[in-house]
Amino acid sequence: MKRVDWRGSLWRPLIRSVWVIVLSLNACSADKGPRPDVLLITIDTLRADWIHAYGFEGETTPQIDALAARGVLFEKAIAAASLTAPAHASIMTSRYAREHSIGTFNGETRLFGGETLAERFRSAGYETAAFVSNIVLRRRSGLDRGFQTYDDELEDSEVNRAAYFERVAAKTAARAMDWLASRPRNQPVFVWLHLQDPHGPYTPPEEFEGQVGDWPLRMKRPLPFLKNNIGRAGIPAYQALNDVRQPEFYAGRYGEELLYADYWVGEVVEFFETRAAPRGGIVLLTADHGESMGELGWFFQHGHATTPDLARVPLLVVAPGASSSRVESLVSHVDIAPTLLDLAGLNPLPHSSGLSLAPVIFGAAPGESRSIFTDTDGEAAVYTANRLTRLSSPQLVGNYSGPPHPPEVQTLEWGEEGPWKNLENDVEATELLMRYIQNSAPLTSAEAMRPEHIEQLRALGYLPPEDERGETDSSQSAPSSR
Numbered sequence: 001m002k003r004v005d006w007r008g009s010l011w012r013p014l015i016r017s018v019w020v021i022v023l024s025l026n027a028c029s030a031d032k033g034p035r036p037d038v039l040l041i042t043i044d045t046l047r048a049d050w051i052h053a054y055g056f057e058g059e060t061t062p063q064i065d066a067l068a069a070r071g072v073l074f075e076k077a078i079a080a081a082s083l084t085a086p087a088h089a090s091i092m093t094s095r096y097a098r099e100h101s102i103g104t105f106n107g108e109t110r111l112f113g114g115e116t117l118a119e120r121f122r123s124a125g126y127e128t129a130a131f132v133s134n135i136v137l138r139r140r141s142g143l144d145r146g147f148q149t150y151d152d153e154l155e156d157s158e159v160n161r162a163a164y165f166e167r168v169a170a171k172t173a174a175r176a177m178d179w180l181a182s183r184p185r186n187q188p189v190f191v192w193l194h195l196q197d198p199h200g201p202y203t204p205p206e207e208f209e210g211q212v213g214d215w216p217l218r219m220k221r222p223l224p225f226l227k228n229n230i231g232r233a234g235i236p237a238y239q240a241l242n243d244v245r246q247p248e249f250y251a252g253r254y255g256e257e258l259l260y261a262d263y264w265v266g267e268v269v270e271f272f273e274t275r276a277a278p279r280g281g282i283v284l285l286t287a288d289h290g291e292s293m294g295e296l297g298w299f300f301q302h303g304h305a306t307t308p309d310l311a312r313v314p315l316l317v318v319a320p321g322a323s324s325s326r327v328e329s330l331v332s333h334v335d336i337a338p339t340l341l342d343l344a345g346l347n348p349l350p351h352s353s354g355l356s357l358a359p360v361i362f363g364a365a366p367g368e369s370r371s372i373f374t375d376t377d378g379e380a381a382v383y384t385a386n387r388l389t390r391l392s393s394p395q396l397v398g399n400y401s402g403p404p405h406p407p408e409v410q411t412l413e414w415g416e417e418g419p420w421k422n423l424e425n426d427v428e429a430t431e432l433l434m435r436y437i438q439n440s441a442p443l444t445s446a447e448a449m450r451p452e453h454i455e456q457l458r459a460l461g462y463l464p465p466e467d468e469r470g471e472t473d474s475s476q477s478a479p480s481s482r
């Protein structure tokens with residue numbers, strides 16, 4: 001059985017021998033029994049540190065906590081991007097954002113070239129289905145590749161932007177459970193469930209309002225309302241609710257949206273595991289990116305940077321035979337596809353930039369010491385266990401055409417909580433990052449979305465008019481808030 005190589009590890013020989021023993025004992029082995037059902041859950045805009053199991057003081061996530069209590073929790077998981085479409089493309093391809101054709105665009109490019117996670121499951125005989133809730137994940141993104149069922153019927157509108165369609169957790173979860181109930185039990189399934197709810201505007205269903213209550217942030221003073229959706233030093237226009245300017249109000253509603261999504265995570269996991277019982281089910285839960293709650297003066301927004309408020313996401317895995325544990329080592333979205341395929345006894349995707357975490361999940365290996373990349377439009381960063389080096393420049397904006405612009409570099413110490421300490425610029429990390437930026441290329445040349453789709457998005461107000469497309473700061477004009 002071919003597996004992802006643990007590159008450069010001194011532990012490799014030991015890992016291999018222990019891992020072979022674990023696999024031979026594991027009923028999910030590809031050669032020995034039926035393949036396990038696989039459920040991938042991605043929750044939009046979910047900061048790891050708002051999950052109780054990750055140390056959040058409030059009770060925002062009883063169902064996710066229950067998963068953590070019986071699964072493997074990765075303390076330091078880094079999103080591949082702080083934008084929805086690029087992050088999900090990295091999850092599906094095991095390639096960093098600059099290595100797949102969606103790049104750092106969010107809604108304008110298609111996933112093209114290379115094999116995807118769903119295609120690999122499909123070719124191994126799995127029934128594949130996805131249930132998504134965010135407009136940039138609709139099938140025109142190319143993220144539907146490999147899914148026999150791709151349910152992207154979005155019938156709800158955002159509160160402040162009627163043309164921004166989405167779907168609430170109750171509806172998306174119901175679709176997923178209906179589909180599961182309709183499938184023959186002798187066929188393994190790969191299901192991707194995407195829940196949108198913690199994404200702003202923070203409008204939890206009535207029965208969840210007040211269950212978390214206003215939640216104090218470091219910023220105590222009322223914030224100004226902004227006319228734009230950028231979120232710098234104020235409340236982005238699309239987030240504004242009922243003329244309220246207190247930051248703790250918005251934080252509390254975010255927590256209640258999370259509590260709501262968490263409820264439906266519990267429902268779907270229980271339904272999935274009941275169906276999967278005879279052959280065993282694998283559940284992996286993560287988020288596409290986080291959300292700023294005042295860090296460096298940014299509020300209720302994502303997509304503008306690569307800092308830990310946006311890059312640190314939850315990553316939890318429940319797999320048959322794996323006992324509960326917490327893993328300290330740094331991991332990435334690009335590890336998700338190799339891990340799920342490995343756990344299902346399938347070969348990794350070619351051109352993978354990630355590693356299988358299966359040996360770590362089964363306690364057969366320690367985590368690796370690694371450098372991990374993350375991106376957004378206009379910025380890239382490299383993370384190690386306790387520091388990050390970020391490089392921002394207008395030249396990193398996807399379609400920048402202006403004059404050369406010197407990049408800004410910053411090295412920060414990061415850990416459980418901010419504010420992050422400024423360190424002297426890490427020269428070695430900067431060079432590594434520059435090499436990543438300069439050398440990364442998608443497997444095939446980027447395939448732009450068809451002009452009629454771009455026009456459609458523009459007509460909906462989702463993309464700026466052509467003449468407003470920024471040359472210097474994409475966050476001014478790009479669809480930063482999905």
Ligand SMILES: [Zn+2]
Nearest residue numbers: 044084288482
């Ligand atoms: Zn998102």
